[in-house]
Amino acid sequence: MNFRKPGFTLIEILLTMSMMIILSGVFIPKYLGYKEKSLKDKAIFTGRELQAAVMTSFSENGSFIPVDIIDITEKTTELSLGINSINVDKTNGNIVTISYVCDEKTYSLYVDASNGFKILIKDKVIYDKLEAS
Secondary structure, eight states, X not given: OOOOOSSOOXXXXXXXXXXXHHXXXXXXXXXXXXXXXXXXXXXXXXXXXXXXXXXXXXXXXXXXXXXXHHHHHHHHHHHSSSEXXXXXXXXXXXXXXXXXXXXXXXXXXXXXXXXXXXXXXXXXXXXXXXXXX
């Protein structure tokens, strides 16, 4: 008679744990990459919304007016999620630079009314729709 207690053997448990560790080593970096890309895409989408609002202000006034830009962008951000703050950094005729915080990262939106716009994080361009002059 063979009396075997129900349960798992030590070998079965170690084999299962090692397979879980190997699979997590493969899938966790992929997940983190997807998460980082989605945050970047969200920041780009937000920047494009702000650029559209800024260009609306420009088309109504003929130049960038900081008070009007702040008013329009605040109305835009009421509809958007994840924007903590917006500041108009510089205006110069047809050019404006706006900084905004999205998901705890600060981005800069550089808008040139005649050539397009680009979005930066720190000094690295993450989205560029600026035409060469």
